Amino acid sequence: MQDDMQDGMQDGVPEGGAAAAVVDNRKLLLHATGLHKSYKVGGEKLEVLRGVDMQVREGEILAILGKSGCGKSTLLHVLGWLDKPDQGRIMFDGVDRSTLNAQERARLRNQVMGFVFQFYHLLPELTAFENVLMPSMIQYGPMAWRQEKKHATERARALLDLVSLTPRAKHRPRQLSGGERQRVAIARALQNEPRFLFCDEPTGNLDGKTAEDVRDLLWGLNEEQNQTMVIVTHDAKLASHAHRVVHLERGRIVEGKDLDLVEEVALDS
Amino acid sequence: MYRLFLALRYLRSRLVNLISIGGVMAGVAVLIVVVSIMDGFQARVKRTVRGSLSHIILTPTVGADKLPAFTVLEQGLKRDIGAVEAAAPQVHLPVFHEYRSRKRTVVAMDGMALHQMLAIGIDWQRERVVTELESYLLAVFDPKDPFFHPTAVEFEKTTCLVSRTFAENFGLGTRGADGEVVHPYGAMRDDVTGEPLRGDAMRAAATSLIGQEVRIVYGVQKSEGGERRFSTNSKNLIISGVYDAHDAVEDNTRMYLGIGAVREMGDVAHEYLQANVRLSDYEQADSIKKTMIGVFGDKFVVETWEDQKANFLRAVNQEKVLLVIVLSFIVLLGGFIILATLTLTVVEKTRDIGIVAALGAGRSGILSIFLWNGLLIGILGSLSGLALGAWFTANVDGVKDFLKSAFGIDIFPPNIYHFRSIPTVWDWPSVLMIMGGSVIVAFVAGLLPALRASRLDPIAALRYE
Numbered sequence: 001m002q003d004d005m006q007d008g009m010q011d012g013v014p015e016g017g018a019a020a021a022v023v024d025n026r027k028l029l030l031h032a033t034g035l036h037k038s039y040k041v042g043g044e045k046l047e048v049l050r051g052v053d054m055q056v057r058e059g060e061i062l063a064i065l066g067k068s069g070c071g072k073s074t075l076l077h078v079l080g081w082l083d084k085p086d087q088g089r090i091m092f093d094g095v096d097r098s099t100l101n102a103q104e105r106a107r108l109r110n111q112v113m114g115f116v117f118q119f120y121h122l123l124p125e126l127t128a129f130e131n132v133l134m135p136s137m138i139q140y141g142p143m144a145w146r147q148e149k150k151h152a153t154e155r156a157r158a159l160l161d162l163v164s165l166t167p168r169a170k171h172r173p174r175q176l177s178g179g180e181r182q183r184v185a186i187a188r189a190l191q192n193e194p195r196f197l198f199c200d201e202p203t204g205n206l207d208g209k210t211a212e213d214v215r216d217l218l219w220g221l222n223e224e225q226n227q228t229m230v231i232v233t234h235d236a237k238l239a240s241h242a243h244r245v246v247h248l249e250r251g252r253i254v255e256g257k258d259l260d261l262v263e264e265v266a267l268d269s
Numbered sequence: 270m271y272r273l274f275l276a277l278r279y280l281r282s283r284l285v286n287l288i289s290i291g292g293v294m295a296g297v298a299v300l301i302v303v304v305s306i307m308d309g310f311q312a313r314v315k316r317t318v319r320g321s322l323s324h325i326i327l328t329p330t331v332g333a334d335k336l337p338a339f340t341v342l343e344q345g346l347k348r349d350i351g352a353v354e355a356a357a358p359q360v361h362l363p364v365f366h367e368y369r370s371r372k373r374t375v376v377a378m379d380g381m382a383l384h385q386m387l388a389i390g391i392d393w394q395r396e397r398v399v400t401e402l403e404s405y406l407l408a409v410f411d412p413k414d415p416f417f418h419p420t421a422v423e424f425e426k427t428t429c430l431v432s433r434t435f436a437e438n439f440g441l442g443t444r445g446a447d448g449e450v451v452h453p454y455g456a457m458r459d460d461v462t463g464e465p466l467r468g469d470a471m472r473a474a475a476t477s478l479i480g481q482e483v484r485i486v487y488g489v490q491k492s493e494g495g496e497r498r499f500s501t502n503s504k505n506l507i508i509s510g511v512y513d514a515h516d517a518v519e520d521n522t523r524m525y526l527g528i529g530a531v532r533e534m535g536d537v538a539h540e541y542l543q544a545n546v547r548l549s550d551y552e553q554a555d556s557i558k559k560t561m562i563g564v565f566g567d568k569f570v571v572e573t574w575e576d577q578k579a580n581f582l583r584a585v586n587q588e589k590v591l592l593v594i595v596l597s598f599i600v601l602l603g604g605f606i607i608l609a610t611l612t613l614t615v616v617e618k619t620r621d622i623g624i625v626a627a628l629g630a631g632r633s634g635i636l637s638i639f640l641w642n643g644l645l646i647g648i649l650g651s652l653s654g655l656a657l658g659a660w661f662t663a664n665v666d667g668v669k670d671f672l673k674s675a676f677g678i679d680i681f682p683p684n685i686y687h688f689r690s691i692p693t694v695w696d697w698p699s700v701l702m703i704m705g706g707s708v709i710v711a712f713v714a715g716l717l718p719a720l721r722a723s724r725l726d727p728i729a730a731l732r733y734e
């Protein structure tokens with residue numbers, strides 16, 4: 001089924017994008033068609049997504065740009081199966097979201113997708129280290145945990161080291177700076193070795209130097225482990241390094257814009 | 270794995286949870302203490318009252334001429350009724366104990382007052398196998414025959430067994446042989462404080478009473494030439510032994526004499542006025558009673574000791590049931606505190622719930638985080654309640670004495686409750702039931718908030734910022 005789809009999708013891959021040619025023959029990991037999502041606010045319908053079509057291939061870094069409030073976070077949540085679209089289809093690695101029940105979706109989110117939230121969303125009662133470990137604790141039941149504990153804690157430690165937070169391992173989120181929390185959130189997203197990483201403004205609250213560090217970290221992951229990611233950002237510089245950039249405008253995806261334009265959009269958002 | 274982990278974290282990070290745990294603890298502790306005391310009370314009542322009463326009591330309803338000889342009755346009982354081990358005769362005679370009273374309120378002449386008692390005439394060799402009297406003896410001159418005393422033999426006097434409570438209350442042994450005061454509060458009390466003696470000192474004092482005299486006054490009916498005559502007599506009895514049946518009320522109004530002496534004193538025609546029966550198995554008492562009524566019902570009223578004390582026993586049991594019901598509300602209250610605090614926690618932790626859900630915890634996972642929370646409160650609460658209740662139960666007399674000396678509150682006056690110490694029985698099944706019930710209450714109280722948490726929409730929850 002996977003192969004069928006990959007063949008079928010070949011035509012749908014956009015052309016003319018700066019990086020499109022590079023990723024053309026890679027495996028299609030995420031495929032969304034006709035996504036609609038609206039919110040009801042005080043009796044009025046706010047249409048945030050109005051027919052989003054998107055594909056992400058394995059090993060690709062895709063940047064989504066858009067004005068504030070245009071629905072980037074909403075789109076990311078829908079793509080990451082956290083939220084349900086009103087209409088449309090999302091396939092992840094050949095599996096249709098709508099064919100799975102809540103529990104199966106939760107398991108898939110836990111094991112295959114990593115999420116870096118716009119507002120970090122760390123658990124305040126837990127230390128940085130425990131926050132990073134959380135996805136593994138959720139993955140394994142009490143029995144399996146005995147066997148996996150060693151491996152999981154080693155990985156959490158290595159990830160904290162990767163984001164240069166080993167000295168902060170025992171700190172609670174409120175004892176950490178914004179940038180440190182962001183890095184803990186990234187480490188947590190990577191804990192279960194996800195095939196797909198969703199990042200919502202990973203550098204949004206960081207200064208230039210720290211933002212660069214985070215970018216190096218993410219791009220390093222892509223180079224070394226072929227990590228696939230979708231990054232929502234305001235940061236034109238960050239977007240300019242992506243393999244491909246798309247825009248979310250008036251509830252739809254617009255592809256293939258020049259990076260100059262990217263910069264323009266980013267500046268006035 | 271995360272469920273218990275997060276539940277513990279939330280438990281630890283919220284001080285209000287301590288209140289919930291404290292609520293459950295208080296409920297469990299109080300219930301355990303009350304049930305232990307009430308059980309102890311029931312057990313002690315059964316033991317002591319039965320101890321002096323015997324299992325089954327036959328009271329003659331016929332005149333002395335129609336009354337079967339005791340040996341005949343005894344043989345009949347053993348032959349016709351299974352499970353009868355032994356029987357003993359008793360004759361009761363109301364007497365007054367004459368004592369020197371310092372109180373002006375007491376009707377007294379020349380400082381002498383009267384205290385009503387029952388002189389119980391017993392056949393020692395039979396009595397000792399039928400009731401527990403022998404085990405209650407604190408001091409005797411001759412263990413083989415508690416009614417023996419050389420002075421009594423020498424001067425042809427009657428001997429008696431008096432109780433420790435009686436000796437305490439009436440200051441027995443206040444005066445020495447030549448009449449001067451040697452113990453201002455009596456031999457059984459401390460000369461300085463007037464408090465009852467305990468332990469070895471109490472036993473020594475009891476021994477010192479042996480050979481001393483108590484004076485009794487009693488009335489006798491006699492028929493002289495077809496006319497009923499009433500005359501009063503008095504007698505100095507020699508104390509040949511002291512016992513303690515641990516029943517502060519009954520002990521105060523009883524003394525034991527030889528059955529022959531009582532019959533003679535009261536000019537009692539009946540060979541016996543009560544036949545006490547001991548069974549090999551008290552569990553069968555009710556059915557045996559029925560059989561006995563069939564065989565001896567024409568000449569005797571047949572009762573178990575529980576029949577005789579039925580009202581008292583029922584009152585104790587009802588009090589226990591009532592107290593348990595009332596005190597269970599403390600545990601329920603604990604449940605409501607859990608409900609309230611956990612609901613608060615869920616509201617407060619809405620964002621966390623969204624995060625954990627986003628990381629891949631299912632609804633059941635989130636449900637169990639908060640179920641564990643309630644359950645942990647229940648478990649910790651009932652374990653600490655167990656510890657507190659056990660400590661209190663073990664030290665209940667210390668607490669009682671402390672209350673009395675510190676605040677002058679006597680929560681357990683012996684003349685109301687029959688016992689000088691608060692009896693307790695540690696009954697594990699009851700204790701475990703109390704603990705289990707409390708854990709269930711905590712669990713149920715946690716259910717509602719937990720369900721609420723599990724129904725949260727993770728995305729909406731994540732919007733909490």
Ligand SMILES: Nc1ncnc2c1ncn2[C@@H]1O[C@H](COP(=O)(O)OP(=O)(O)OP(=O)(O)O)[C@@H](O)[C@H]1O
Nearest residue numbers: 039040041048067068069070071072073074075118
């Ligand atoms: N639960 C909701 N109920 C009602 N309206 C919502 C809800 N969530 C989002 N919206 C609205 O949908 C729109 C898109 O929100 P979203 O958070 O996706 O924007 P965004 O592009 O991520 O913005 P930013 O760049 O500031 O993070 C906004 O106008 C927001 O007010």
Ligand SMILES: [Mg+2]
Nearest residue numbers: 072073074118
């Ligand atoms: Mg956003």
